[in-house]
Each structure stands twice: as structure tokens, then as C-alpha cells.
Amino acid sequence: MSANVNGVVTEEWTDQDYEVEMGNGWKELGLNFVQNKMAVIGGVIIILVIATALFAPFIAPYDPYKVNLKLQFQEPSAQFLLGTDMYGRDVLSRIIYGSRISLLIGLVPTLISMVIGAIIGMIAGYYRGKIDFILMSISDMVLSFPSLLLAMVVMYTLGASLINIFIALSVIGWAQTSRVVRAQTMSLKNKEFVEASRAIGVRDIVIMFRHILPNCISQLIVLFTLNIPSSILSEASLSFLGIGAQPPASSWGLMVSNGKEYLFNAPWVTISPGIAILIVVLAFNFFGDGLRDVLDPHLKH
Amino acid sequence: MVDTIQPLLEIKHLKTQFFTSKGIVPGADDVSLTIDKGKIVGVVGESGCGKSVTALSIMQLISEPGKIVGGEILFDGRDLLKSSKQQMYTIRGNEISMIFQEPMTSLNPVYPVGKQVAETLLIHNSHLSKEAAKKAVINMFELVGIPDAKRRFQVYPHQLSGGLRQRIMIAMALICKPKLLIADEPTTALDVTIEAQILQLLKDLQEEIDTSIMIITHNLGVVAEVCDDVYVMYAGKVVEHSDVFELFDHPKHPYTKGLLKSMPRSDVDEQRRKLYSIKGMVPNMLRPPQGCRFHPRCSEAMDICKKTEPTVVTINEQHCVSCWKYNER
Ligand SMILES: Nc1ncnc2c1ncn2[C@@H]1O[C@H](COP(=O)(O)OP(=O)(O)OP(=O)(O)O)[C@@H](O)[C@H]1O
Ligand SMILES: [Mg+2]
Numbered sequence: 001m002s003a004n005v006n007g008v009v010t011e012e013w014t015d016q017d018y019e020v021e022m023g024n025g026w027k028e029l030g031l032n033f034v035q036n037k038m039a040v041i042g043g044v045i046i047i048l049v050i051a052t053a054l055f056a057p058f059i060a061p062y063d064p065y066k067v068n069l070k071l072q073f074q075e076p077s078a079q080f081l082l083g084t085d086m087y088g089r090d091v092l093s094r095i096i097y098g099s100r101i102s103l104l105i106g107l108v109p110t111l112i113s114m115v116i117g118a119i120i121g122m123i124a125g126y127y128r129g130k131i132d133f134i135l136m137s138i139s140d141m142v143l144s145f146p147s148l149l150l151a152m153v154v155m156y157t158l159g160a161s162l163i164n165i166f167i168a169l170s171v172i173g174w175a176q177t178s179r180v181v182r183a184q185t186m187s188l189k190n191k192e193f194v195e196a197s198r199a200i201g202v203r204d205i206v207i208m209f210r211h212i213l214p215n216c217i218s219q220l221i222v223l224f225t226l227n228i229p230s231s232i233l234s235e236a237s238l239s240f241l242g243i244g245a246q247p248p249a250s251s252w253g254l255m256v257s258n259g260k261e262y263l264f265n266a267p268w269v270t271i272s273p274g275i276a277i278l279i280v281v282l283a284f285n286f287f288g289d290g291l292r293d294v295l296d297p298h299l300k301h
Numbered sequence: 302m303v304d305t306i307q308p309l310l311e312i313k314h315l316k317t318q319f320f321t322s323k324g325i326v327p328g329a330d331d332v333s334l335t336i337d338k339g340k341i342v343g344v345v346g347e348s349g350c351g352k353s354v355t356a357l358s359i360m361q362l363i364s365e366p367g368k369i370v371g372g373e374i375l376f377d378g379r380d381l382l383k384s385s386k387q388q389m390y391t392i393r394g395n396e397i398s399m400i401f402q403e404p405m406t407s408l409n410p411v412y413p414v415g416k417q418v419a420e421t422l423l424i425h426n427s428h429l430s431k432e433a434a435k436k437a438v439i440n441m442f443e444l445v446g447i448p449d450a451k452r453r454f455q456v457y458p459h460q461l462s463g464g465l466r467q468r469i470m471i472a473m474a475l476i477c478k479p480k481l482l483i484a485d486e487p488t489t490a491l492d493v494t495i496e497a498q499i500l501q502l503l504k505d506l507q508e509e510i511d512t513s514i515m516i517i518t519h520n521l522g523v524v525a526e527v528c529d530d531v532y533v534m535y536a537g538k539v540v541e542h543s544d545v546f547e548l549f550d551h552p553k554h555p556y557t558k559g560l561l562k563s564m565p566r567s568d569v570d571e572q573r574r575k576l577y578s579i580k581g582m583v584p585n586m587l588r589p590p591q592g593c594r595f596h597p598r599c600s601e602a603m604d605i606c607k608k609t610e611p612t613v614v615t616i617n618e619q620h621c622v623s624c625w626k627y628n629e630r
Contacts, residue, residue, distance in 0.1 A: 191406050192401045192403050192406045192407040193406060193407050193409045193410075195362065195407075196399075196400075196401060196407045196408070196470070196473070197409070198360075198393070199394065199398065199399040199401075199474075200393060200420070200421040200424065200473065200474070201389075201390045201391065201392070201393035201394035201395060201424055201425065202394075202420070203390060211409050214411045214412075215409070215410070215411060
């Protein structure tokens with residue numbers, strides 16, 4: 001390094017000695033995460049469930065749609081691990097195929113509602129004033145409404161179909177995200193780097209997407225993993241009420257619903273998909289909690 | 302080096318107010334200030350006297366409860382207060398730049414610093430390729446004295462020390478070769494040796510790039526070191542302005558005198574002496590005192606000071622003061 005570049009003296013330069021050479025941040029993150037056992041277990045279960053959904057045709061021992069009335073209500077056995085239902089369909093195979101819909105419903109509406117919520121939250125938190133008031137009033141309305149009721153209203157108006165479940169769950173899901181992103185935006189907006197970007201002539205829109213949004217990502221990831229189980233549960237509730245997934249498609253909520261009449265003579269028909277829901281929901285919750293523990297202190301750092 | 306002096310920036314009677322729920326706060330009240338081409342102008346005053354508000358008003362970055370309610374800001378012949386939002390976008394960072402006090406938080410933690418500096422360049426020169434921008438940024442890094450500039454391009458803010466970050470900020474502010482650089486307490490957060498380096502750097506760059514600089518500080522030592530002209534602000538008003546030698550040799554306003562007295566000196570005798578401080582506190586700006594805003598703290602206050610605001614008195618061509626003491630002449 002030349003000591004004198006264009007007349008600027010750099011000889012006395014000592015600052016570089018202070019430079020902190022951070023190790024790989026991701027490595028550190030990963031290590032912290034692995035120390036959280038529940039989160040790791042949750043993560044492993046999630047991976048298994050995703051694999052199950054992807055490879056359902058190879059894993060499922062039977063055709064989940066094949067009706068065989070001769071095999072009605074078979075108890076769990078070596079042949080049918082989780083027994084059969086009222087049409088003689090293998091419950092395990094139906095759960096395996098059902099994971100596809102349940103996961104899809106966990107992921108897609110959550111993603112949509114996150115995108116909507118993030119944009120609304122950023123606009124409200126960045127511009128404040130009237131637009132903030134209007135947007136947050138709407139979000140308060142959505143939040144104060146019983147969410148299942150709201151979803152039911154949407155489903156009854158639009159009719160039962162997969163797409164409409166997506167819409168219904170997105171409608172109830174964005175409000176919480178918008179609250180979180182708004183709060184985060186308001187605090188980031190006062191950070192000097194946002195002021196500095198404004199001072200170099202960066203446009204508001206660009207500031208929002210390039211400077212504020214990436215700083216919300218860790219919260220969004222946590223929120224995302226924690227919202228998936230509530231989406232899955234909402235779908236289960238909707239299906240249980242008969243306005244969710246439509247037969248013959250097998251969703252876990254629908255299976256619980258269909259089996260409920262035989263709860264006492266063939267409990268496995270209802271309980272097995274119920275337990276599947278429980279496990280996946282818990283797995284996502286543990287995973288999300290673990291992520292939050294790891295990401296939050298990192299953010300402050 | 303004696304050119305005909307032309308003003309680059311002329312602020313005339315700027316009034317910026319904050320409409321808070323408790324009342325109106327006059328952040329900048331009838332501030333007039335001139336920055337000539339190629340000059341370094343210092344703005345000094347205690348905390349809360351309206352230095353940052355004046356600077357942000359120039360950039361038109363006053364946000365929510367604040368509003369510019371009057372005055373003119375002539376920059377290179379144009380009135381910035383009459384410019385459109387679009388025009389301001391092209392002026393900020395390109396013709397007027399600003400650096401802030403906190404180098405620790407002035408950079409976005411999620412991007413490499415080089416990318417952030419390049420952003421400024423790319424915003425204002427849409428035809429520029431990414432490669433060319435990168436080259437320019439590395440050149441700029443070298444110019445502001447960042448060693449090992451090529452590697453530093455990819456580094457994240459948290460990996461750098463405060464002094465280096467402030468150099469990055471300076472690089473970012475100067476990459477488009479603006480006509481005016483506003484530095485809002487650029488060295489307050491840094492330790493003394495780094496402060497001296499940064500000030501020297503600003504001084505060198507001022508000549509190198511030929512920008513005018515407005516330095517905001519509450520440290521008169523900084524002013525003595527780098528500035529040509531000085532504006533002393535108190536409670537939202539400019540109370541005295543002068544060229545730097547005149548101000549240090551013949552301060553007029555009692556507030557300026559107080560500031561000078563409370564300045565730590567390097568001579569041995571002075572170091573033993575207890576540090577002087579102006580008695581009293583900066584007034585609550587929701588209800589600024591009547592008359593001269595400094596009178597409750599002024600040892601030389603007269604009756605008239607309590608009732609009527611002083612007018613500007615011209616001592617000589619370069620030296621003006623707002624104080625009743627000098628009004629008779
Ligand atoms: N957002 C705001 N809302 C209300 N009042 C404000 C706001 N910003 C600044 N002010 C007021 O404007 C006045 C001037 O503030 P300013 O930030 O310009 O002070 P300063 O001279 O830069 O002080 P410092 O040396 O602490 O940076 C203060 O009295 C302050 O209370
Ligand atoms: Mg300030």
C-alpha cells in the first residue's frame with residue numbers, strides 16, 4: 001500500500017489492527033442451532049415429512065384411493081400398519097398421501113400471507129400517517145375477528161376448493177406478519193443507514209425492498225416456520241367442518257373428520273391422522289422456536 | 302488562489318418546525334447561512350440547537366412531525382425548496398452528500414460495504430456498468446485511505462472498525478464528486494487519533510475533489526483545525542458568524558465567548574485549571590425564552606435582552622453577531 005495516495009497520508013494508519021476478522025457467521029449460527037436438541041428433532045421430522053410427501057408413491061404400501069369393502073375397518077396389523085377405514089383403504093397410505101396436501105396448505109398460504117403482510121407492514125411503517133392508520137385498522141379488524149370464522153366466511157362465499165383454501169388462509173394470515181414487519185420497519189427507519197441511503201438519493205421503494213426488507217428476513221423466517229403449523233391446523237379445522245379439502249383427496253383434517261363417526265369401534269381411523277397433525281405441528285413449532293433463539297441474538301449482534 | 306468568491310449555498314431565513322403533540326418546536330428559526338465555493342464552513346453549538354435540523358433541511362430529509370415552513374435554500378442558483386421530489390433524488394448523493402455521526406450504524410449490515418458505495422454511483426449514473434462502478438469504488442477507497450481496498454470491497458460493515466467505516470461513509474458521500482458535502486459530527490463517535498486522521502482526510506479531499514464542506518460539530522477544536530468560516534448556533538438561531546481567525550481572536554457574542562472558554566486547551570497551565578462550562582442549560586425549545594434566547598444564561602444580559610430579540614449587527618464584512626451589546630454602534 002503506497003503511503004501517499006493523491007496526497008492523503010496513510011502512514012500512521014493503525015486502524016487495520018483493530019479489524020475484527022469474523023469467522024464464518026453461518027457456521028456459528030449452525031453450531032448454536034445444533035445445541036438446541038428440540039429444534040434439531042423438529043428439523044429432522046420436517047425433513048422426513050417433506051421426503052414422505054415428495055416420494056409418497058414409493059413409500060405408501062397401498063393405493064390410498066382403492067376401495068375394498070371386504071377390508072373395512074381392519075385393525076392395525078402387520079398387513080395394515082395403521083388399519084383400514086370405512087371403505088377398506090389403508091390408513092397409513094392415506095396419511096402418506098395426505099401429507100402432500102397438508103404440507104402444501106402449510107406452505108403456500110403462509111408464503112402468500114407473508115408476502116402480503118410484509119409489503120403492507122413496510123408501507124405502513126415507512127410512510128406512517130394516514131396510510132398507516134388505514135392499513136393497521138384493517139389489520140386490527142382481521143386480528144380481532146375469530147380467524148376460523150373469517151376463513152369459513154371466505155370458504156362459504158367462494159366454495160370449497162384447494163385454491164380457495166389458499167385464499168382463505170392468506171386472508172386471515174397477513175395481519176400478524178404486517179404487524180411484525182411494521183414494527184421492525186419503524187425501528188429500522190430510524191437507523192442511520194436508512195437515513196444515509198436517503199441522503200444518497202435512493203428512492204423510497206428501493207429503500208424498502210433493498211434496505212429494510214433484508215433486515216427483517218430473520219424475523220420473517222421465524223414467523224414463517226411458526227405460521228405453517230397454524231395453517232395446517234386451520235386447514236384441518238376447515239376440513240373437519242366439511243369446507244376444506246374435498247374427497248377423495250386425502251387431507252389429514254378430512255380423515256379425522258370422516259373417521260369421527262367410527263371413533264369408538266375403529267379409533268385408529270381418526271386418531272392416526274390426528275397424531276400425524278400433532279407431530280408435524282409440534283415439529284414446526286420446535287424448529288421455529290429454535291430458529292428464533294438462534295437468529296434473534298445474532299440480529300442484535 | 303484568490304478567485305472571485307461565489308456562494309455555492311445560500312440559506313435565507315430558513316424556518317423548520319416540528320409539530321409535536323406538545324406544541325411547535327422551532328428546530329431552525331430564521332437561519333441564514335452562506336457557504337462559498339471551495340470553503341469549509343463549521344456550524345457549532347450545544348446539543349439541540351438546530352445544527353442537524355439545518356443540515357437535513359438542506360437535503361430536504363426532514364421527516365414526519367417536522368416541516369420547512371419558510372425561507373429559501375439557494376444551491377448553485379436553484380431554490381431547493383422549490384425543487385420537485387424527483388429533482389431532489391438526483392441532487393442527493395450526486396450534488397449534495399451527507400455523512401453522519403454514527404459510522405457504526407450508517408452502513409446496512411446485510412451488504413458488503415463496496416456494494417453500498419457502488420449503489421450511490423449506479424443510482425446517479427445509470428449507464429455505468431457494474432465492473433466500472435467497482436473499479437471506481439476501489440479507486441475511491443484508495444483515495445480515502447482504506448488500505449487493501451480490493452479486499453475491503455467485499456467486507457461487511459461489522460468486520461470494520463469505526464474509523465474505517467467512517468472512511469467508507471466518506472467514500473460513499475464523495476464518489477459522485479458532489480459540490481457540497483455536509484458532515485454531521487463526522488468524528489464525534491471516534492477516538493482522538495482517528496478523529497485527527499479523518500479531519501485531515503476531509504481537508505485533503507476538499508482540495509482534491511474541489512467540494513465545499515459544511516462540518517457540524519460541538520467541538521471548537523475541530524473548527525480551529527479545518528474550517529474557513531464558522532457559524533455559531535444557539536436555540537435554533539445563528540448568533541454569530543465570522544471567519545475562523547476573527548472568531549477565535551475577537552469573539553463577540555457572550556455565548557461564543559463561553560464556548561471558547563470551555564474549550565479544553567493543550568497548554569499545561571490550562572490543563573490544571575478546572576474546565577469552564579456555561580452555566581445553565583439549553584432552553585426547552587417548546588417554550589423558548591422571550592427576547593434573546595441566550596439571556597437566562599448570559600452574564601452580560603441587559604434589560605432589553607429579556608424583552609426584544611436582538612437584530613443582526615455587522616461588525617465587519619465577514620463578521621456578524623446577534624447581540625444587543627453591539628447594537629449602539
Ligand atoms: N423529530 C423531531 N421531533 C421533534 N423535535 C425535534 C425532532 N428532531 C429535532 N427536534 C428538535 O429540534 C431541535 C434541534 O435539534 P437538532 O437535532 O438539530 O440538534 P443538534 O444541534 O443537531 O444537536 P446534536 O448536537 O445533539 O446533534 C431540538 O430542540 C430538538 O428537540
Ligand atoms: Mg445533530
